[in-house]
Amino acid sequence: MAFIGNDIISLADPANRQSFTNPRFIRKVMTKKEINLLEKYSMVDELPYLFWTCKESAYKIAIKKGYKETFVPQYFEANLFNPENNSLTDTTSGFVTFQGETFYFRSEIFSEYISTIAGEKAESLLHACTSVNTAAVDEQSFSAREELRKALSISFTTNGSFISFLKNKQGVPYLKIKGNTKPPDISFSHDGNYFSYAFLTEEPNTSHAG
Amino acid sequence: MEEIKNKVIKILDKYIFNKKVWDTAPENFRVVEDLKINSARIVDIVIDIEEMFDIEIDNKMLQKIKTIDNIVELIKEKQKK
Numbered sequence: 001m002a003f004i005g006n007d008i009i010s011l012a013d014p015a016n017r018q019s020f021t022n023p024r025f026i027r028k029v030m031t032k033k034e035i036n037l038l039e040k041y042s043m044v045d046e047l048p049y050l051f052w053t054c055k056e057s058a059y060k061i062a063i064k065k066g067y068k069e070t071f072v073p074q075y076f077e078a079n080l081f082n083p084e085n086n087s088l089t090d091t092t093s094g095f096v097t098f099q100g101e102t103f104y105f106r107s108e109i110f111s112e113y114i115s116t117i118a119g120e121k122a123e124s125l126l127h128a129c130t131s132v133n134t135a136a137v138d139e140q141s142f143s144a145r146e147e148l149r150k151a152l153s154i155s156f157t158t159n160g161s162f163i164s165f166l167k168n169k170q171g172v173p174y175l176k177i178k179g180n181t182k183p184p185d186i187s188f189s190h191d192g193n194y195f196s197y198a199f200l201t202e203e204p205n206t207s208h209a210g
Numbered sequence: 211m212e213e214i215k216n217k218v219i220k221i222l223d224k225y226i227f228n229k230k231v232w233d234t235a236p237e238n239f240r241v242v243e244d245l246k247i248n249s250a251r252i253v254d255i256v257i258d259i260e261e262m263f264d265i266e267i268d269n270k271m272l273q274k275i276k277t278i279d280n281i282v283e284l285i286k287e288k289q290k291k
Contacts, residue, residue, distance in 0.1 A: 009250075015251065015254075016250060019250050019254055020250075022257075024257055025253055025254065025257060028253055028257065029253055052250065069273040069274070070242075070252075070272060070273050070274065070275050070276055071249050071252070072269045073249075073253065074269055075269065075273075137227060137228075171243055191248065
């Protein structure tokens with residue numbers, strides 16, 4: 001199975017603002033190379049948040065591949081495909097390296113949030129479907145699953161009641177679709193009022209779910 | 211030991227959105243799964259612990275932190291040195 005990982009971060013969240021503008025926090029989570037890029041593009045406020053979502057997304061894939069340790073952000077190094085641009089475009093892509101492996105990512109950058117999806121191969125992202133929405137914190141988990149159920153039932157032409165969301169011992173979500181022996185990998189994320197889900201479609205995805 | 215644990219719990223509590231998680235948290239609770247604390251806040255917590263106990267927590271130590279007992283043991287070890 002091809003694995004994916006996604007992450008969303010709210011740029012409006014005061015706790016995030018406080019953390020990502022704290023030099024000590026940045027030194028703890030970014031590699032030297034990333035810090036150099038942050039210094040070089042210091043006018044791009046979203047860059048540390050972007051790097052963070054890339055690292056988190058890649059970590060989710062690493063866990064699915066058997067990595068068992070707690071998330072150490074510095075072990076994951078984000079690289080942009082176009083670092084010479086001094087501003088981030090609405091969609092930015094690149095790759096994350098971790099223990100000799102490379103994961104590819106695509107991020108959507110808005111003034112309120114950044115949403116990233118990562119895959120084991122660059123081509124995987126052509127099949128990636130993501131959606132972002134808002135809900136009260138205690139409703140996000142339910143809303144994300146129900147929205148994903150709808151999207152999957154359309155994408156896989158199946159009845160929503162045939163779709164079950166499960167979690168393994170490590171708390172990693174996975175999917176069962178009645179009558180489908182190869183259900184796609186899924187990933188969930190939430191932060192602040194935002195929640196997002198991601199899955200891989202069978203055919204290349206030319207438009208995003210939301 | 212208990213004093214360290216109480217101090218750490220006080221730090222953790224600052225970052226918990228829904229305080230009801232304490233009602234169901236086991237004795238040796240897991241910081242991320244049982245307290246529902248996100249990864250960015252874990253880094254904030256590590257920084258707070260470093261400041262409170264005047265220690266440094268490096269990446270090798272961070273990757274082993276899962277439960278409250280892991281954190282207390284780590285602080286005890288660092289304070290010995």
